[in-house]
Each structure stands twice: as C-alpha cells, then as structure tokens.
Amino acid sequence: MxxxxxxxxxxxxxxxxxxxxxxxxxxxxIKRAERPILVVGSYAVExxxxxxxxxxxxxDFARASKVPIVATAHMVGEFLKRGYEPAGFMSxxxxxNRLVDPEWQGLDGKGPYDLALFVGxxxxxxxxxxxxxxHFAPNLRxxxxxxxxxxxxxxxxxxxxxxxxxxxxxxxxSKFGGGQ
Amino acid sequence: MxxxxxxVKIGEMKGNTSLISNLEVSVGKVVDSSWTEPMGxxxxxxxxxxxxxxxxxxxxxxxxxxxxxxxxxxxxxxKCDLTAGKRGAxxxxxxxxxxxxxxxxxxxxxxxxxxxxxxxxHHLIEKYGRRYPLDVGGLNIKxxxxxxxxxxxxxxxxxGDLEDVLAYAEEQITQAVAVAHTGQEGNHLxxxxxxxxxxxxDHVGMEVGDIAQTSTFGFPKAEPEAPxxxxxxxxxxxxxxxxxxxxxxVVPSVGIIDYAKESKVDDxxxxxxxxxxxxxxxRYYNRGRIIGPISWQLRFLRSGFADVIVLDEQCVRTDxxxxxxxxxxxxxxxxxxxxxxxxxxxxxxxDEIVADLVSGKVPGVLILDPEKVGExxxxxxxxxxxxxxxxxxxxxxxxxxxxxxxxxxxxxxxRSCPQDLKLPRAMKAAAGGSLSELEDLYEYCIGCGxxxxxxxxxxxLHSFIVKAGWKHMTEETNNCRCGRGAVQDVEIRNVGSPxxxxxxxxxxxxxxxxxxxxxxxxxxxxxxxxANRRYIVAVSGCSxxxxxxxxxxxxxxxxxxxxxxxxxxGVLNVGSCVANSHIAGAAIxxxxxxxxxxxxxxxxxxxxYIYNRLGAVGLAWGxxxxxxxxxxxxxxxxxxxxxxxxxxxxxxxxxxxxxDKPEDWEVYDARTGNKVNVGPAPEHLFQTVExxxxxxxxxxxLCIRPNDTWKGRSIKLSHYIDLSKRLYGVMPQDVHLFVxxxxxxxxxMKDEITKLLxxxxxxxxxxxxxxxxxxxIRKIKE
Numbered sequence: 001m002x003x004x005x006x007x008x009x010x011x012x013x014x015x016x017x018x019x020x021x022x023x024x025x026x027x028x029x030i031k032r033a034e035r036p037i038l039v040v041g042s043y044a045v046e047x048x049x050x051x052x053x054x055x056x057x058x059x060d061f062a063r064a065s066k067v068p069i070v071a072t073a074h075m076v077g078e079f080l081k082r083g084y085e086p087a088g089f090m091s092x093x094x095x096x097n098r099l100v101d102p103e104w105q106g107l108d109g110k111g112p113y114d115l116a117l118f119v120g121x122x123x124x125x126x127x128x129x130x131x132x133x134x135h136f137a138p139n140l141r142x143x144x145x146x147x148x149x150x151x152x153x154x155x156x157x158x159x160x161x162x163x164x165x166x167x168x169x170x171x172x173x174s175k176f177g178g179g180q
Numbered sequence: 181m182x183x184x185x186x187x188v189k190i191g192e193m194k195g196n197t198s199l200i201s202n203l204e205v206s207v208g209k210v211v212d213s214s215w216t217e218p219m220g221x222x223x224x225x226x227x228x229x230x231x232x233x234x235x236x237x238x239x240x241x242x243x244x245x246x247x248x249x250x251x252x253x254x255x256x257x258x259k260c261d262l263t264a265g266k267r268g269a270x271x272x273x274x275x276x277x278x279x280x281x282x283x284x285x286x287x288x289x290x291x292x293x294x295x296x297x298x299x300x301x302h303h304l305i306e307k308y309g310r311r312y313p314l315d316v317g318g319l320n321i322k323x324x325x326x327x328x329x330x331x332x333x334x335x336x337x338x339x340g341d342l343e344d345v346l347a348y349a350e351e352q353i354t355q356a357v358a359v360a361h362t363g364q365e366g367n368h369l370x371x372x373x374x375x376x377x378x379x380x381x382d383h384v385g386m387e388v389g390d391i392a393q394t395s396t397f398g399f400p401k402a403e404p405e406a407p408x409x410x411x412x413x414x415x416x417x418x419x420x421x422x423x424x425x426x427x428x429x430v431v432p433s434v435g436i437i438d439y440a441k442e443s444k445v446d447d448x449x450x451x452x453x454x455x456x457x458x459x460x461x462x463r464y465y466n467r468g469r470i471i472g473p474i475s476w477q478l479r480f481l482r483s484g485f486a487d488v489i490v491l492d493e494q495c496v497r498t499d500x501x502x503x504x505x506x507x508x509x510x511x512x513x514x515x516x517x518x519x520x521x522x523x524x525x526x527x528x529x530x531d532e533i534v535a536d537l538v539s540g541k542v543p544g545v546l547i548l549d550p551e552k553v554g555e556x557x558x559x560x561x562x563x564x565x566x567x568x569x570x571x572x573x574x575x576x577x578x579x580x581x582x583x584x585x586x587x588x589x590x591x592x593x594x595r596s597c598p599q600d601l602k603l604p605r606a607m608k609a610a611a612g613g614s615l616s617e618l619e620d621l622y623e624y625c626i627g628c629g630x631x632x633x634x635x636x637x638x639x640x641l642h643s644f645i646v647k648a649g650w651k652h653m654t655e656e657t658n659n660c661r662c663g664r665g666a667v668q669d670v671e672i673r674n675v676g677s678p679x680x681x682x683x684x685x686x687x688x689x690x691x692x693x694x695x696x697x698x699x700x701x702x703x704x705x706x707x708x709x710x711a712n713r714r715y716i717v718a719v720s721g722c723s724x725x726x727x728x729x730x731x732x733x734x735x736x737x738x739x740x741x742x743x744x745x746x747x748x749x750g751v752l753n754v755g756s757c758v759a760n761s762h763i764a765g766a767a768i769x770x771x772x773x774x775x776x777x778x779x780x781x782x783x784x785x786x787x788x789y790i791y792n793r794l795g796a797v798g799l800a801w802g803x804x805x806x807x808x809x810x811x812x813x814x815x816x817x818x819x820x821x822x823x824x825x826x827x828x829x830x831x832x833x834x835x836x837x838x839x840d841k842p843e844d845w846e847v848y849d850a851r852t853g854n855k856v857n858v859g860p861a862p863e864h865l866f867q868t869v870e871x872x873x874x875x876x877x878x879x880x881x882l883c884i885r886p887n888d889t890w891k892g893r894s895i896k897l898s899h900y901i902d903l904s905k906r907l908y909g910v911m912p913q914d915v916h917l918f919v920x921x922x923x924x925x926x927x928x929m930k931d932e933i934t935k936l937l938x939x940x941x942x943x944x945x946x947x948x949x950x951x952x953x954x955x956x957i958r959k960i961k962e
Contacts, residue, residue, distance in 0.1 A: 008595050008634065013250035015263045042871045074873035077909025089908070091878070093829075093868050097244040097836045104840075121870065122697065123600060125829045128246035135247055135264050135274050 003158045006148035010127055015134060017149070017156040023168040026117075026143060027175040029155065030065055033115035033141075035106065038062060039095050040086075041121030042073040049166035054120055057169040058145075059084045064178020068107065070095050072121065092121055096129040100136040112139070118153070119145035127152055145169070215335050220782025223333030224348050227355050227377055233784045234373035234817065236952050237791075240844055241835035241865040243372060245278040248832050252277050255362040270362050279371035280360055282809070282833050286378040287357045289810025292494055293758060294349050294385030295517070296429050299493075301342055301388065303431050303550065304396050310340030314395045317402030320668040323772060326765040326779060327387045331380060333781030339395070342388045349388070352381045379813020380783070386811075387761035394665045397434060399463035404671070404745035404752065406664040409462040411470045411728050412656030418485050421565035422450045423557050426477060426500070427492035428757055430460035432514035435554030436490065437465045449561055454480065455495050456721055456756035459663045463755060470660055472729070473694035473722030473802075475627040478503065479646050479653065484572025488537075488561040490553060493517045494757075495693070495805065501544050508568055510537035510560050511544030514553045522546040530555045538563045574647045575640070577615055584610035584644075586637050593641055596634035598827065599624055599697070603631055603641055615648040622649025623699040626802075660728035661739040663720075663755020667766040669773055671746040675716065676774025680793045682892015684748045685899050686883030687716045689763045690723045692800030692808045695827045700726030702825075702872040703801050707738055707751060709876055713899055714748040715883075718763050723801065724753040760811050764818060767794050784953060791819025792847065792950040795883035795896065797862075798822040799875060803831075812866065821862045821882045823875060828868050835865035839914055847886055849948035853957040856948040858886035859917040873907040880904075881912075886950035890923035898926040901933075916940040920947055 003019045005011060020026060030036050044055035055078055062069050068087035071079055076089035088107040090098075098104045105111055116133065118126050123146075130142050131152035141154040147165035150156040157168065192199070222229050252268050253259045260268030267273050272280070304312070314336055316324050323329065325336050328345050336342050356378045359365045365374070393399060400406040416422060425433045433453065440446040452469040453461040454476055461468035471480050474495045480486060481503050489504050493515040497503070501520050504511045513520045525533045525545040530552055536542045537560045547553045575583065587607040594603050601624060606617035622645055631641040646653065678684040688710045690703060703726040711717045719727050728737050742751040746766060754762045771777045771789040779786060790796070798815050800808050803824050809831055812822040816835065824831065838844055839860035846855045861884040869875045880900040888896060897918060904912045916937050919925055921944050925933045951957070 006595055007600075008592065013263055014261045015250070042874075072874075073870035074877070074908050077907070080909055089910075091867065091874060092870055093244060093834050093836060093864075096246070097242075097834070097838070098840075100244065101838075122826045124598070125826045125868065125870065128248055128829045128832065131248055131250075132244060132246035135250075135262075136245065138264060 003149050005151045006123055006159050010124070010151060012151035016151050017153040020143070020155050020157045023171040024175060025155070026145070027172055029115060029141070029143065030067060035111055035113045036067045036115040036117065037106070037113045038067045038069045038117045038119070039092070040069055040071055040075055040119055041092060041126065042075055043122070044075055044120040045078050047120065049162045055079070055082065057166065057173070058119065060178055061169060061173045061176075064173045064176035067117065070107065092125060092129060096132055099133055099140060102139065114139065115141050115143065117143045117145055123148055126150065215780070217778050217780045219333050220778055220780050220785070222783050223781030225331070225377070225783060227352070227359070227374055230377065230783060230817070231373050233787060234376045235369060237816070237819065237865060238369050238372055238835070241837050243275070243279065243368065244834045244836050245275055246829065246832050247274050247278045248830065250274070257362075271366060275368040276366055276371060278832055279368040279375070280365070282831070283356065283371045283375040283378065284360050285806040285809040285831070286375045286382070286813045287353060287360065288806035289808065290378045290382035290385060291353050291357070292807050293382055293389065293810065294346065294353060296493060297385050297389030297392065297758065298346050298350070299515075300429060300431055301339065301346060301392050304392055305339050305343070308339060308396050310338060312339045312396060314338060314341075314391055315401065316391045316394050316666045317668055320670060321402055321666055322669055323769050323779070325387055325391055326768040326772065327383045327761050329779045330768055330781070330783055330786055331384050339392060342392055345384060345388055349381045349384045353378060375813050376817040379810050379815070380817045382810035383761045383764050383814040386758040387765065389758040390665065390755065390761060393430065393460065397430070397464050399460070399755075400662055400664050402666045402668045403664050404668070404743065404750070406662040406744060406753075407466065408659040408739055409466070409468065409470060409662045411472070411658045411660040411725060413471055413476070413480060413483070413485070414654050414657035415469050416450055416452055416471070416485060418570055420448060420450045421487045421561035422452060422485050423488045423490060423561045424452050424454065424471070424480065424486035425457045425461060425490045425492065426454045427496050427515070428456040428494040429492040429515060430457055430464065432490055432492050432550045432553040433457055433461045434464055435550035435552070436557045437461070437468070437554070439551070439554030439558050443558065445558060445562070449558060457492055459721070459724070459756040463663050470725055472656070473700070473725050475694045478627045478629055478642055481507065481509070482572060482574055482643055482646055483653065484568070484570045484574070487565040487568055488512065488557050490514055490557050491518055491520065494807070505543040506573060507571060508540060508564070510564060512553055512557055513544060513546045514548070514550065516548060519546050520544060524548065526552065530559065534559045534563065538567070574643050577647065580615060580618070580644050580647060581610055581613055583639055587611060587639065588637065590636060592634040592636065593631035596630040598628060598630065598695070599626060601625060610644070618644050618648035619652075621645050622652050623701070626695055656729065658729050658731070659737050659739060660725055661744045661753045663724075663753050663759055664744060665755055665759060666762045667746045667769065669769065672766065672769045672773045675747060676770050678748070679770060679795065680774065680887065682795060682885065682888030682896055685713065685715055685896050686795040686797060686879070687718065687767070688879055689718045689796065689798045690727065690801065691720045691760055691763070691798060691811065692723055692803040693805055694722040694726060694802045695804035696726070696802040697826045700729055703727050704730040704738060706799065706801070706872060706875060706879070708732070710879065711738070711742045711749050711751050716746055716748060717751045718746070718754055718766070719751065720754045720760050720763070721757050727751070757807060764814060767796055767818060767820065770794055785956065787818045788951050788953050788956065791952070793885055793887040795885050795888070796820045797879050797882045799879060800828060801825040801875065803828045816865050821865050821867070823878055823882070824866075824868050825875070826868060826870050834867055836867065837863045837865070839863055839917055847948060847950040847952055848954060848957055849946070850951045850956050850958055851949045856946060856950070858948065858950060860914070861886050861918065877903045877907055884918055886948065890921060890947070893918065893920070893924040894926045897924065898929070901926070901929060911936065916942040920945050
C-alpha cells in the first residue's frame with residue numbers, strides 16, 4: 001500500500017489528501033455527512049474485481065448506504081441495465097462545476113452537498129476535478145473510492161491491488177448492512 | 181488594402197494643366213477604393229476592444245477551474261502556495277493564476293502559428309515578390325481571407341498585403357504576453373478575455389500562413405474533390421531511400437521535393453511526412469506520403485525506415501537527434517526555432533555537409549536555407565540508405581521475452597503512462613512467452629516514451645510495443661483526402677440557408693492532435709457517425725489522418741465513403757494546422773455570403789450571428805498542445821463551442837453553462853427588443869467529455885441554436901434524442917428546455933416528448949430573431 005500519487009507527476013502542494021487506512025473511516029464520514037453524493041465515472045464498467053465489474057460493487061454500496069449516485073459520461077444506461085436508477089446523470093465537468101457553486105441545491109433541490117465521493121474516472125481527469133473542488137469548494141469534503149491515491153482529495157485510499165479494492169468496497173457495503 | 185499611417189484625401193484639385201479628383205494616398209500604400217464594404221466598428225481590435233463581448237459570453241459560460249498545480253513559480257517571490265483561497269506574493273489568487281496559465285498557453289499557440297506564417301511569408305516574398313497575387317480558390321472564392329477581413333478590416337490581395345496583417349497580429353500577441361507578467365492583470369475574467377483575444381489573433385495568423393502557401397505552392401485551391409493521398413507506414417516503399425520530414429512548416433520539404441525533381445530522382449526516393457508537414461507535402465507533391473500523426477515519431481524512427489530526418493518546427497520530439505543517432509540516421513534541423521544544438525552549416529558547401537553526415541562525423545546539422553536542405557537531404561539519403569540498409573534496433577521477439585524477465589513489476593511504467601496502459605501485466609505475459617498483450621497496447625500507445633524514462637531496468641518498453649505491433653504497423657495502408665484549403669463561396673451559398681435554419685443539423689469540426697484516450701478509431705467512428713447523419717464534417721491536422729486510418733465493412737476509408745465537399749454528409753479535410761482557419765472562415769462566410777452581414781472590421785456582430793445561428797461544434801479529441809488551446813480560444817470568441825477528449829481536461833479550465841439556471845439563457849429578440857428565454861443553446865463553450873459516447877451526444881446537443889426554425893430544431897432534437905437513447909439508454913431529461921413550440925417536437929417521438937413536457941410543466945415560447953447585442957435590436961421597446 002502506497003500513498004504516493006498513482007501517476008507519478010501528480011503532486012499536490014500544501015494541502016494533501018489524508019490517507020484512508022481502513023474502509024470504516026469512509027463509512028464513518030458518510031454517516032457523519034448530512035448530504036453525501038457519489039460520482040461514478042466511465043471506468044465503472046472497465047474495472048473487474050473477482051469476476052465482477054466495479055459498477056456492481058457500487059450499486060451494492062449505494063443501495064446499502066443510500067448515498068445517491070450521479071452517473072457521468074454514458075454510465076446512466078449501465079446503471080439502468082442493472083436495475084439501479086441513479087439520482088442523476090451529467091458530464092463529469094458539469095457535476096464538478098455544480099459542486100463548486102455554494103448556491104446549488106443538489107439533484108433533489110434539498111440543499112448543497114457536504115461530502116462528494118468520486119470513483120471510476122480516468123485518473124488524471126478525476127484528479128483535476130477534485131483539485132478544482134479543493135480550491136473552490138471550501139465547504140465540501142471529497143473522498144475517492146478508487147484504489148489509486150489522489151493527492152488533491154480530502155481523503156483517499158492508498159494505491160492498492162484489485163483484491164484489496166474489492167475487499168474495501170465490500171466492507172463499506174457491509175457496514176451499511178448490505179452486500180451480496 | 182486599407183489605409184495606414186499618413187493618409188491624404190483630395191476631393192478635387194485644379195492646376196494650370198491638370199485636374200485631380202478623388203485621390204486617396206497613404207504613406208507606402210495605395211488605398212483600395214474598390215472595396216465598397218463600409219468599415220465596421222472594430223478594425224484591428226486591441227486587447228480590450230472586444231472585452232464587452234467576451235464578458236457577455238463569460239457571464240453565461242463561467243470558468244470552472246481545475247488548477248492541477250497549486251503553486252505559482254513564475255517569479256522570484258515564489259514559489260507561492262495558492263491553495264484554496266491563498267494569494268501569492270503578487271496578490272494573485274488561484275482563479276487568476278489558472279486563467280493566466282490559459283492565457284500563456286494561448287499566447288504560445290498564437291505566437292507559434294503566427295511565427296510560422298511570418299517565416300513562410302518572408303521566404304515566399306523573397307522568392308515570389310510582394311506583388312505576387314493571392315489566389316486561394318480562383319473564381320470560386322471572392323472572400324479570400326474572411327478571418328483577416330473580419331478582424332483587421334484589410335482585404336489582402338498580394339503577399340505584401342499579408343505583411344501588414346501579420347504586423348498587427350504580432351503586436352497583439354506581444355501585448356497579450358505582457359499581460360502575463362507579474363503585477364499586471366489581476367482579474368480572472370480579464371485574463372480570459374485576453375485569451376479569447378489571442379485566440380482570435382491565432383486564427384488571423386493561421387489564415388495568413390495557409391493562404392500564402394496555397395497561393396504560391398500550387399496547393400489544391402478549395403477543391404472539394406482534392407485527390408486521395410497515401411497514408412500509413414505500410415504505404416512507404418522502404419526499398420528506396422526515405423526522407424522523413426517532421427513538423428509543420430513545409431518550406432524545407434518543398435526544397436527537398438524540388439531538388440529531387442530537378443535532379444530527376446523523385447521516383448527513386450520517398451519523401452514522407454509526420455504531423456502537419458505531411459499534409460502540406462501531399463498538397464504540394466502527389467508522390468508524398470503521410471506516415472501519420474505526431475505520435476508516430478518514435479514508432480517510425482525506431483522501425484529504421486527513415487534514412488534522413490528533416491525537422492522543421494512544432495510538435496517535433498526534442499530528443500529526436502539522440503534517437504536518430506542510435507540508428508545512424510542523419511538529422512537536418514531546418515528552423516531557427518529548433519536548432520537542436522547542431523552547428524549552423526548554412527553557408528558550407530553542400531557536398532561537405534553531405535560527407536560529414538554520411539560518414540557519421542556529425543549526427544546532424546542546422547541548415548537555414550530550404551533549398552540547401554533539399555540538396556543535402558536528397559544526396560545524404562541516397563548515400564546513407566545503402567549503408568544503413570534500414571537498420572533498426574528493435575529487439576527480436578525472443579529477446580523481448582528474455583528481457584521481460586528482468587521486469588520488477590514495480591508499476592512505474594504504468595504510473596508514468598498518460599494512458600495508464602497495463603505495461604506490467606504485458607511484461608509478465610511476455611516473460612511467460614506471449615507478446616499478445618504488448619501487441620494489444622500498440623493501438624492505444626501515444627508514443628511518448630515516458631514508460632522507458634521511468635523503468636529502473638532501462639527496458640525499451642516502447643520498442644517492445646512497436647515490435648509486438650509490427651504487423652499492424654506495416655499493414656497501415658490507408659488514404660487521406662489531400663488538404664483542400666478553403667471552402668468555396670458557392671458551397672457556402674448552397675448550404676447557408678439549411679445550416680442557419682437548422683435543416684443541416686450542424687457543422688462538426690474534428691481537429692487537433694493525437695493525444696487520444698484509446699487510439700484513433702474513436703475519431704473515425706465519430707466522424708462517420710455524423711457524416712451518416714448528414715452533418716458537415718470538417719477535419720484537419722492529425723485528426724484528419726486518424727479519420728483516414730480505418731475502413732468500413734466494404735473496405736473504404738472515410739474519404740472514399742463520403743464526398744470532400746462542404747455539404748451535408750461531406751467529410752472535408754481542410755489541411756494542416758494553419759488550415760483550421762478555413763473552418764472558422766467558413767462560419768464567417770455564412771454570415772457574410774448567405775446573410776449579407778458586413779465583415780469588414782465587424783467582429784462582434786458576426787460572432788453574435790454565428791453564436792446564435794450557426795450550429796457548429798469543434799471536437800479536439802486528442803488535443804495536447806498550446807496551439808490547440810489557441811485555436812479553441814479563437815472559436816470561443818466566435819461563439820463556437822469546443823469539446824475536448826479526457827486529456828483535454830488538463831487545459832485546466834472549462835467554460836460551462838448551467839442549464840438549470842433559466843435566467844442565464846435570455847437573448848434579445850432583434851425584432852421587438854423583448855428578452856426571450858431560448859434555453860441552453862449551446863449549453864457549453866468549452867467542455868471535456870469522458871468517452872466517445874458522451875462526445876457524440878454532446879456534439880448533437882451543442883449544435884442546437886436559438887435561431888433554428890421549428891423544422892431545424894425538430895431535426896436536431898431527433899439526433900440528440902436518438903443518440904442519447906442509443907448510447908445512454910435514456911431519453912434526455914432536458915428536452916423540454918429545447919422545445920419552444922410543439923412544432924419543434926420530432927413527429928416520431930411526439931407522444932413520448934409530450935408526456936415529458938407535461939411532467940416538466942413546459943410552456944410554449946416564441947422563436948426570436950436572437951442577439952446578445954442591444955444595438956442589433958431594430959425596434960427599441962418603449
């Protein structure tokens with residue numbers, strides 16, 4: 001396990017991500033948050049762990065945790081195919097842009113989000129969006145659920161194997177009372 | 181030409197022996213009185229002339245910054261940490277610093293195109309004279325330089341006229357670079373406005389370059405059916421000496437081709453090009469070949485096919501001389517901008533230079549005389565080829581398998597790869613005896629070589645990929661339509677009405693570099709999708725090469741499958757980077773030729789017209805460069821949205837509209853002065869998309885414009901909804917924002933959309949004569 005940025009040159013300055021040493025930390029933060037949201041990118045159907053796609057783990061997690069999902073790129077159809085309706089879908093840039101707007105009342109109109117979880121985008125693209133949020137969304141905490149360390153997030157898992165990743169996602173899901 | 185400096189006008193003067201009437205003279209220039217078009221309000225705009233227009237756009241499309249780097253290290257006060265609201269020693273915050281970086285990128289891009297054009301113009305004037313007439317399309321083109329006319333108010337007729345245009349452009353770039361100095365501009369929106377300004381200037385610089393070279397070098401002159409030219413490594417006759425030209429400035433390549441023809445060896449050597457120089461070689465010489473986009477540099481070089489390399493300028497690998505020396509390939513640097521550390525041999529006898537290169541006494545030379553470059557390159561290639569005998573240092577497959585066993589599986593190659601290619605896994609498979617996973621990477625590798633730099637075992641990983649993909653590489657035998665240059669006036673007349681009314685659903689410009697997320701096939705697929713949907717698809721540069729690198733089920737490339745005309749369902753290759761100006765030029769000409777709007781120094785009105793009426797979108801799927809940033813900025817100011825692929829997010833700033841804010845989408849109805857909500861059309865001005873599926877849906881959506889007729893809007897919505905359903909699996913949830921009257925609803929989707937409209941509480945509105953400019957309102961409301 002390493003907390004170096006996955007892409008070697010992606011270096012942050014003075015405000016770097018805290019390391020998530022165990023998945024229970026994420027669970028605690030979600031429980032503490034009033035308005036969490038999970039942003040899921042296109043790699044959700046390209047990453048396989050233990051014979052399942054990442055998207056399947058995420059659906060389990062979302063159902064258990066009740067964290068609403070925003071699907072980016074063309075992912076909405078992939079969720080619907082699996083019988084899960086995300087709370088919204090829009091481009092990754094659009095969700096980033098809305099999250100920096102303190103006036104935005106969220107997908108349901110009930111108020112700004114205070115915790116944004118990201119997973120499954122191209123590493124550099126996700127890192128850039130999170131960096132934008134670090135600078136311009138002071139009231140928002142960010143977490144990445146990827147198995148790659150993102151230095152610009154508030155909290156990030158370290159670089160980890162696919163097996164460790166699957167394990168983390170399953171633990172998080174189980175802590176909310178879900179799982180296969 | 182227009183007046184400049186001292187200007188004297190004499191209405192009537194009687195002397196004892198003569199009568200002079202209506203004489204206008206300016207110092208050095210004779211005023212062109214034949215151009216009756218009145219001068220508009222903004223000829224030769226300075227940094228702030230069009231600021232109000234920019235701020236109107238930026239109010240709607242607010243920047244979304246993704247700084248990437250938290251620091252500023254541009255002055256000795258720094259490094260300054262600008263994280264999350266901190267200001268630097270100079271007072272700048274991260275928003276202003278990010279926009280400053282955008283401006284710097286656009287300045288570099290504009291300077292690069294403009295300097296390229298300046299160098300070429302110097303050369304062409306020296307060769308052909310200042311009075312050499314411009315001709316970009318014979319009788320088919322009267323508006324020869326739409327961007328230049330629009331921005332500067334100059335109607336250039338000769339090469340000499342272009343000097344004044346460039347002088348203006350160079351001044352503006354200098355002013356804009358100065359803005360980026362520490363302690364100048366402090367507001368992020370003003371930085372953005374200046375980036376727009378430099379982008380506009382970039383298009384001027386590009387246009388000058390392409391019309392100068394088209395006029396003098398005999399390139400295709402706005403020819404819809406420009407010939408098909410060979411594309412791909414497999415098209416090169418490697419039994420002959422091969423001269424590989426890399427870059428963007430075709431002047432040295434012309435020297436090579438001319439010398440080969442004069443010495444009657446043109447059928448005995450191969451002149452091939454990489455990156456935009458390749459396009460211009462084939463515009464000049466029908467035996468020239470396009471190897472491929474910028475990413476193919478290491479691939480082609482390491483394969484050993486090149487016997488001499490000639491570098492001109494831009495997008496050249498800066499370590500090419502190291503690479504070439506390993507393969508005993510002499511290098512000729514032919515640009516002052518890119519001397520590569522070589523000794524300047526411009527004034528030495530050609531045969532001495534050839535002898536030094538052939539013997540390996542020197543790895544390369546700098547020659548700043550294009551004709552001498554031609555002689556030296558041809559002679560050296562003929563002598564080097566029998567010695568080199570296409571020597572390459574790619575490892576044999578068995579060697580790769582052995583070397584792969586030394587891989588530590590440290591992951592540093594993958595962690596350094598911009599594509600996150602799974603090299604460690606491929607190396608593991610290679611160590612186990614299978615090169616298939618390395619072979620699979622061939623299509624996705626962008627050829628940067630960062631994997632090799634990172635490898636602690638110093639394994640030549642890129643070479644492994646090239647060798648494993650050898651069969652694919654040598655079977656690349658495709659074609660590209662030769663760059664046609666400008667769009668004819670008559671083509672504009674034919675399509676002006678259906679475009680503006682929305683019945684041709686859009687113009688898609690697929691331009692830019694080859695930093696693709698997953699290979700070039702996405703470019704081909706996107707172009708084909710929209711050509712089949714009867715959009716006009718314009719391509720250029722490396723994207724034009726990728727578009728021609730794949731075939732349909734009948735074995736036809738895009739250029740064989742679709743016409744090269746500016747028409748519905750056409751796929752037209754305008755040419756190299758500088759030819760991108762013709763795409764902006766076509767949009768401008770629609771406003772001028774079809775809508776009879778005056779161009780001369782009338783930027784704001786034309787941009788307002790294009791923004792509100794012309795369903796045009798740019799896609800730079802693999803944009804990587806500062807030039808691409810500048811080209812995009814030129815389109816933003818014209819009101820044309822630009823989409824980039826995922827790597828484009830590294831430009832660090834998007835310009836995004838908010839469709840959830842109805843108050844953002846009001847325009848004036850020029851007929852009444854009333855404000856009308858027209859919905860998010862277009863929704864964004866600069867947007868990164870993540871996948872080709874997303875790109876297709878975004879393209880269709882961003883072609884929607886306030887001026888669409890109900891028939892046009894219905895057609896555009898059909899494409900948007902159809903693509904969304906097919907690629908996203910859902911009906912778009914924002915359709916109601918684009919329906920103004922029920923006549924806009926596509927007939928075949930009426931029930932479904934009507935239900936959605938009811939759910940969303942939709943209300944009918946009017947179709948305005950849209951404008952963002954109060955001065956365009958014909959009747960001021962009481």
